Amino acid sequence: MAKTTTTAAALALALGTAISVASLPASADEMKMEKCYGVALKGQNDCKAGPGTTCAGTAKKDYQGNAFKAVPAGTCTQMESPTSPTGHGQLEAFEETM
Amino acid sequence: MNRTPEADFRQALLNPELSAPAGLWAWNGSDPTTRFDVYRNNVIVSLIEALESTFSVVQRLVGEQFFRAMAREYLREHMPNHPVLARFGDSFPGFIAEFEPASSLPYLADTARLEWARVQAYHAMDAGPLSAETLQVALSEPERLPQLRISLHPSAHLLRSQYAAVSLWAAHQDLIPLSQVDPWQPEQALILRPQLEVEVIPLDRATAAFTACLIDGLTLGAAVDETLNTHSDFDLNAALALLLQRQALHVLSY
Structure with a gap:
């Protein structure tokens, strides 16, 4: 493919047009900036062992051995998928990987 | 040991x-x-x-x-x-x-990349948009425009996916019906936090390619040439207007 070279004049025109289209705020100062972080996004704090629990150790047990069998079983099946044999997102059983 | x-x-x-x-x-x-x-x-x-x-x-x-x-x-x-x-x-x-x-x-990983980018954008440094004055100064020296470098907002993350990761994400925010998402459709988006809210801005392929060039530090002239060479349908006016309007651009330098 032939290499294109854009001229300075073309860039000026494009940038000038873009500025008028974007109708920029005059300056950043006009933006009201008041940021109040809670502390973090939900679930990003330090002690998070689940609803109704404390860090004292009442979380539901979730680290038992490495044998598991699960299949993707969320909303993927609700999507139309013309290329999929089933017409929807697929579920496939799978074996333990470890 | x-x-x-x-x-x-x-x-x-x-x-x-x-x-x-x-x-x-x-x-x-x-x-x-x-x-x-x-x-x-x-x-x-x-x-x-x-x-x-x-x-x-x-x-x-x-x-x-x-x-x-x-x-x-x-x-x-x-x-x-x-x-x-x-x-x-x-x-x-x-x-x-x-x-x-x-x-x-196969679209799962890119959906995860989008979600990860949103969290990182949320925690990114605050920064204001490019001022009109700064842009006018740049425009007053049109002969230097090809050498101009435009850096993106510190919160900006670009996602270019072979799959409809953006629509999948949007469907799970109840923005569009999930049943209408075709996961095999390539999609691109800019993840950005110009103010307090993290935004997911869908981009066409050419605009995403151009944005990637800017992120890579190419000059404006080189970025436009590179994009036009791979995307003949690239609309520079529209791309710049979108990036300016969404406050995605941060600093100009030469």
């Missing part, structure tokens, strides 16, 4: 088949093994829940059971290496891409 108590403790945290590290004792004389199991479980549960929180759309796509199983596998090799939990999970999208049981959902 000389092992430290810390290394033993960490090893035992990661592997439930290992017994509690030696030398533990409880104030009331109860069995420290049981108490260590409680601690180990809490560590793992809290980290899995942190992943669920960051990657909530991924979780909904695969279901809770699958997600937790996948997260457990991830944790075996990827305990946090940074004290800020918001930075935990950076390698999770890559892990998902290689995770054999999830291979039937």
Whole structure:
């Protein structure tokens, strides 16, 4: 493919047009900036062992051995998928990987 | 090999088949093994829940059971290496891409990348938009425009996916109906936090290619040439207007 070279004049025109289209705020100062972080996004704090629990150790047990069998079983099946044999997102059983 | 108590403790945290590290004792004389199991479980549960929180759309796509199983596998090799939990999970999208049981959902990894980018954008440095004055100064020297470099807002992340990761994400925010999403449609988006809210801005392929050139530090002239060479339908006016309007541009330099 032939290499294109854009001229300075073309860039000026494009940038000038873009500025008028974007109708920029005059300056950043006009933006009201008041940021109040809670502390973090939900679930990003330090002690998070689940609803109704404390860090004292009442979380539901979730680290038992490495044998598991699960299949993707969320909303993927609700999507139309013309290329999929089933017409929807697929579920496939799978074996333990470890 | 000389092992430290810390290394033993960490090893035992990661592997439930290992017994509690030696030398533990409880104030009331109860069995420290049981108490260590409680601690180990809490560590793992809290980290899995942190992943669920960051990657909530991924979780909904695969279901809770699958997600937790996948997260457990991830944790075996990827305990946090940074004290800020918001930075935990950076390698999770890559892990998902290689995770054999999830291979039937190839769009999952890019959906995770989008969610990760949103969290990083949320925690990125605050920065104001380019001022009109700055742009006018640049425009007053049109002969230098090809050499102009435009850097993006510190919160900006570009996602270019072979799949409809953006629509998948949007459907799970109830922005569009899930049943209308064709996951095999390539999509691109800019993730940005110009003010207080993280925005996901869909881009066409050419605009995404142009944005990638700017992120790579190309001059404006080189970025436009590069984009036009691969995307003959590139509309520079529209791309610049969109990036300006959404306050995606940050600093001009030569």
